[in-house]
Amino acid sequence: AQKITQTQPGMFVQEKEAVTLDCTYDTSDQSYGLFWYKQPSSGEMIFLIYQGSYDEQNATEGRYSLNFQKARKSANLVISASQLGDSAMYFCAMRDFYNQGGKLIFGQGTELSVKP
Amino acid sequence: GAGVSQSPRYKVAKRGQDVALRCDPISGHVSLFWYQQALGQGPEFLTYFQNEAQLDKSGLPSDRFFAERPEGSVSTLKIQRTQQEDSAVYLCASSLDPSGRAGANVLTFGAGSRLTVL
Numbered sequence: 001a002q003k004i005t006q007t008q009p010g011m012f013v014q015e016k017e018a019v020t021l022d023c024t025y026d027t028s029d030q031s032y033g034l035f036w037y038k039q040p041s042s043g044e045m046i047f048l049i050y051q052g053s054y055d056e057q058n059a060t061e062g063r064y065s066l067n068f069q070k071a072r073k074s075a076n077l078v079i080s081a082s083q084l085g086d087s088a089m090y091f092c093a094m095r096d097f098y099n100q101g102g103k104l105i106f107g108q109g110t111e112l113s114v115k116p
Numbered sequence: 117g118a119g120v121s122q123s124p125r126y127k128v129a130k131r132g133q134d135v136a137l138r139c140d141p142i143s144g145h146v147s148l149f150w151y152q153q154a155l156g157q158g159p160e161f162l163t164y165f166q167n168e169a170q171l172d173k174s175g176l177p178s179d180r181f182f183a184e185r186p187e188g189s190v191s192t193l194k195i196q197r198t199q200q201e202d203s204a205v206y207l208c209a210s211s212l213d214p215s216g217r218a219g220a221n222v223l224t225f226g227a228g229s230r231l232t233v234l
Contacts, residue, residue, distance in 0.1 A: 004158075035222075043205060045159070045225035091158050102211070102221050103149060103172065106158035 002027045004092050004107035012113050013082045020067070021077045021110045023092030031097040034075040035104060036066065039089040048090075051075060053097075082114045118142075120226035122208050128232045129198045137193045137229045141210030148191050149223060150183055151207040159207055165191060198233045205230045 003026040013019035025034065036048040051059045051066045059066040067076040075094075079086055089111050093104040121140040129135050141148050147166055151159035152175075161175040167188040176183070180199075185191040195202055209223040 006158075037225075042227060043230075044227040045207065045209070045223075047222050047224070050222065093158075102147070103161050103164055104159075104223060105161070106151075108158050109156075 002029075002032075002094055002096065002105045004094055004105055006092055006107035006110050008110045009108075010111045010113070012115060013079075014115050015084060016081055018078060018080045019082055019112065021079070021090050021092075021112065023075045023077065023107060025073050025075060025092070025094050027073075027094065027096065029096045033095045033097065034066070034068070035093045035095070036064070036075075036077045037091045037093060037106075038086075039091060039109070041088070045091070049077070079112075084114050084116060087112060087114045120208055120210055120224055122206075122226035122229050124229060125227065126230050126232075128234065130234055131199060132197050134194065134196045135198055135231060137195075137206050137208075137231070139191045139193070139208030139210075139226060141189065141191070141208070142224055143189075144212070145210035145224075146213050147211045147221075148185055149209045149211075150191070150193050151209065152177075153205045153207055153228070155204070162193070162206075195231075198231075200233050203231055203233045 005024045032053045034051045038046045049061045049064045051068045063080045065078045089109045091109045092107045095102045123138045150162040153159045163183045164172040165185040180196045182194045205228040207228045209225045211221050211223050
């Protein structure tokens, strides 16, 4: 069975600094996708970044990058130049490519607080 | 619509009441998902529709939970005889096409319906 583990319940970072949010996963599948979502206090889940298991390069989207280490089964999110608006819950998720419908399995989340 | 719309945003029910939560996905999105998110936890999968067909309901916690999407667009999640443990945020998400690459199949979420059972 697939499983996502986020070991940091809460993180603090100073504004303008970089922060890494940890995510490890467990799957027996060879083809899968990894996602990060942001959930501000308003409640809506916002898609940030995606990494496919066969992608050779780490994904980047603006200030977000995904440090993908397949052998270690880790997919850490790096946020550069943190902003106050980055304060939110962050969820790592994965999906099996061949699972019909492609449901996402989520981790427990990390609450990020950006200090001014 | 421009995004996934859920209603009501907040619902308070007395234990034993039935509730219905509505999800209006992005127009043209084939797939629709329901998730349950308890306070301080990650979302847990409930059920999945491809058009009007419910292809996976493995996450529904009991037979008190029922979901439908009769015309392949709007979906309703119904909870019968609500219990206190049903208190959670219920998130709906839609995606364009399950047959494409996973990278093209991003789930877009609504803001959720917060259910409180007294």
